[in-house]
Amino acid sequence: MINHLIAFAIERRWLVLAMTLLLAALGIYKTTQLPIDAVPDITNVQVQINSSAPGYSPLEAEQRISYSIENAMAGIPKLDYTRSLSRYGLSQVTVVFEEGTDIYWARQQISERLQGIQGELPAGIEPKLGPVASGLGEIFTYAVQAEYDAVTDAGNPYSAEDLRTIQDWIIRPQLVKVPGITEINSMGGYAREYQVAPIPGKLFAYKVTMNDLVKTLENNNQNSGAGYIERNGEQWLIRSPGQLDNLEQIAQLVVTRRDDAPVRIKDLAVVKYGKELRTGSATFDGEETVLGTAFMLLGENSRTVSKAVAKKLNEINDFLPPGINAVPLYDRTTLVDKTIATVRTNLFEGAVLVIAVLFALLGNIRAAFIVALVIPLSMLFAITGMAMNRVSGNLMSLGAIDFGIIVDGAVIVVENALRRLGLAQKKYGRLLTLQERLLEVTESTKEVFRPAVFGMLIIMLVYLPIFALTGVEGKMFHPMAFTVVAALLGALLFSITFVPAAVAILVKGKVNEEENFVMTKARQLYQPLLKASLKNSPVVFIAATILVSLTAYQSTRLGSEFLPQLDEHDIALHAMRIPGTGIEQATEMQLLLERRIAEFPEIKQVFSKIGTAEIATDPMPPNVADTFLILKPIKDWPNPDKPKQQLVDEIRIAIEDIPGNNYEITQPIEMRFNELISGVRADVALRIYGDDLETLAQIGGQVNQLLNQVSGGQDVRMEQAKGLPMISVEPQRDHLALLGLSVADVQDTLRAAVSGIETGLIYEGDRRFKLLVRMDESFSKDTQALALIPVAIPYPTNPDDEKSELDFVPLGEIADIVEIQGPNQINRRSGKRNIVVSANVEGRDLGSFIAETQELMRNELKLPAGYWLEYGGTFEQLESASQRLSIVVPITLILILGLLYSAFGSIRDTLIIFTGVPLALTGGIIALTLRDMPLSISAGVGFIALSGVAVLNGVVMLSFIKELRESGLELAQAVWQGASQRLRPVLMTALVASLGFVPMAFNTGTGAEVQRPLATVVIGGIISSTLLTLVVLPTLYQWVHSHLKQLK
């Protein structure tokens, strides 16, 4: 079959070429569809259900909303777990599905269930599903700004509320239509409200209740249609417009009549544009502002979409009122472009180097060109596969491709073809005829088919364990493994079809069978070395063993990190204040912080999001602010040589002095990921489940103490559950009864005073704004003011009195107003309240730490009935990953062994080839040590690639020696001849593989830090593995085979 395939490829060479061209064209087309981003998306399949509940305290939000929603979600197919968070005014339930669940299907399921419980939820609460976006979704942020001298139509300077109105009603509707955008989230300023602020004294004076006012507003703000009439054959629609349009109309509404005069709203209340009780604000360069954030639809190409948003925003700017600008602040394109540029440069330079090496060693420009063509072809092949499987192109996936390794198969095929062609030409003493040429190419391809194919298959196989990773790690590396395997598959396919076909077509001229200068020199160096090695085999083995042991030891001393951080260039910092910090206070503190940060000359812009935006994709309490520091391009820094870390340190020191803030410095995308994958990213998390918040907190405290006793426990932390100051207005039921009041009367009055009662909407053309009845802020500034809020008493209070003289009673008279500390937020997971105590483990292995903790908790912790403890945290993932790997890695090894065995039919040879792996790894570890780099997953991927290359080289070498022996040569001669003949392909594959990575190893562009360890390991490893393949392997082969013969 193999023979047929090769024969076919060469006979129908033009057809093969045409097919290749077609594939390439498809690849180019697919490139436009490839989702591209800077980093892999590590978000799980989750749907957020946000319910805005104005005025609800955490307790009420949890009790009435989160609980119902969570319960409704239980039992959805493919559900992983649910978690919920209840804060002031917000309930957020996050439903996490199993990996691979279709997000639209999942949302459908949730919507259905939400419909079912609509009746259980309090009136006015509408759960909404969060945008269909992932952690990479926030691709674009802009600020709406007014120039200093800009004025509104009315001649006033623009207020934060005006800007918000422009954002909500001019900019947002246009941007949200940009293809690929799923949501525009507004933050900052105040959403416009029409506020009717009743003056209590006047209500009494006119004997009007709050309720009358609400009713009046509700009943006088409606358009109504009354069908149509037909008149003289013409149809006339009937409508009665009754909507209120502006403040003046509201003010003129008649509430009632006293004596002969109408009592209008303006007689009872102040009608004005109100400020909403906002849950979030935004700042920009030390001023309050309005921010818009564009969310990209899941799976879109972030570069294309954010470019489209930028373009649209530019267009919108032309239509904004004079003096108003929408300023782009954060644009993902910048980062993606930079990363892609880095990858592109690396790949391009690598490719050029590869071609140069091929030319230098092959001495034939056409042959070098054919091999080089395999690079773009297999790339296009990989991209086609990626685009079809929605695997995103990013730093990790595209950056891990080593062209050197990809072209290995092609190199082997072309090298052998050239060698055979050269020999044949020498034999005939003339140029070959077409038939002869085709025959030679076919034969040469057959000769190296096995080593080439098996070698490539093995490289693919070593990537297999990566697919066993799950969770965040899996999401991070699957795209990479997929891409590399796809590229290798493509390369393999082209190596045995396109390459021989192209060689047959293109390599017509004289092929020099003599080796060129470079090879001659190399051979002069190599042969004495091989000779010496073959003679002193024990010395070689001992040296190799010592080398392996030393590096194995060294590897344990290398530092380690998960993944080298992608430098996003920009900085994100969480500014955190104590729970209970008010939004206005937090904004003040944030402004101070921003002004300090803006003083740094390296900062281009700084903007912040404080608290929760309109759509609670990231529900932060008001005491937390996400601050984004957009840096100038490094070349514009006063000192372009300053390392970024130094700048970060300087900023950290500078802002440390600002009172009241605690910081966490990170990067924009990183921050978003951390928030979304959330939950607990500590090694060990103890979740205590139960009913009563107080008891939970108390048990949490105990667990905290106990955990601190376990040695190795670090950063033991209990989730902050308490600490939100609350004013509790507790009605005195007896007193209320005496006055004929109900608890609801008290609560309604309180609501009207503080949060307001919504009575309808005011339409300004297409725009709509809430119409609220809410007392002036001065009535709710402190507990004393609250105590004075008058509660109207319905007539008649006392049937004995003809007309009671009592119209009202102050709130303080009928309710106890107390200040308490309430729960800050209530967390639930899988339908139960819980509190988390987390710890990291240092200096001991996780397993024993968990065991000791469990033992301790069992003995020391007394849990009341109905409370239980669960263990979680990353250790779970590590455990399951180790478990999976302990199965997958041996299987992979067995598969590789099986492949090798099927190629050689000898366990002995298979094992000899396998010895190449540890020796190859030594080079990688030495290279890391020399460059002072830690072990990381990037480096690990390098080691994986290395193992493959080492095996490939071994296969190439041994298969040839074996063939020579089978053709009847003596062992020693076969080894000597085989090794010498294989010098060129081994050297070539090694050189292209390592040189292809050289640009990557030394690049300093954006994203290079992620790729550098990978490249370093491969370069170092290939040097050692080449030496091994060329020297140790033949020596070992000879030694093993001669000794075995003696034994026999």
Place this chain on the structure above:
Amino acid sequence: MNFLHNTAPKMILFLFFSFSLSINSVHASEDHDHGDQHGHEDEHSESTIISSYYAQVSGIKSEKASAQKLVQTDTLFGVITPVQDQVFSLHAAFPSMVEKVFVQVGDKVKQGQVIARLTNIKTLQSYSLKSPSKGEVTSRSVNTGDRVDAEEILQVSDLSKVWVNLSAFPENIERLKIGQQANIYDLHDHENTPGKISYIAPQMSGGHIARARAIIDNQEGHWRPGMHVKADIAVSNLAVTVAVKVDALQTMENKTVVFKRHDNKYEAVQVEVGEKDNQWIEILSGLETGTEYVSENSFLVKADILKSGASHDH
């Protein structure tokens, strides 16, 4: 041979485990950094240092605790009524015919001014009706030619002083005393005038309130009877030896604290508080007179002391 056979898989295994371990230790070390940061501040220390620059720009102000006079006020709502003995109903002395009425409603009259002439029906004698007091004609119910017997002809009210009838709830009554100063505001907050509590009803009304009364001056006629007003009544005047601004108080771990300032060092001290008014609060213990304390934006100091505990929980 065996050695090599074993090494290869082990090596790969080792690599994978080193990845797993590295995942673990990265997180450990990241979080460890936080720990370090927090470590700089002692968790239990209740003081902090804020540079004078930041204290100034963020509006942290301090002053010395001192003796103060606390004026506690209660706010009551009420209605203006005429002073009871200043409303005069004028009647005819005999059944009479009205000859002429000289005044209209709203006319100002002097004491003794003739405001109507009447004719006694029996005697046919004409006689004058004089105003018993200075004041204003507040109603008039007859015209020339009308016959009057016992009904009221005219009403003259002297509104140069008016009563403010205040509704005092049980909670207020405890603190109300005759003679207390009151400040009366109209509902537009346009005008206010001082007055004194002159009467507190000895019994509660059916609606469970007691009337309290203040008399105010109404020379300009702004305070019309029937007008709804509110009154701030100074219910107590206390001289206290140590007082701080109300805004200075903060709660930390369920304790009431005030922040002492010593140059750039701010320290939380637990205090026991006594009486308070709108501006000042009495300190019973914990702070001495003359101690410099944070009087404005004290929340920021609290936030700074507790900031190590601030975190971003999701």
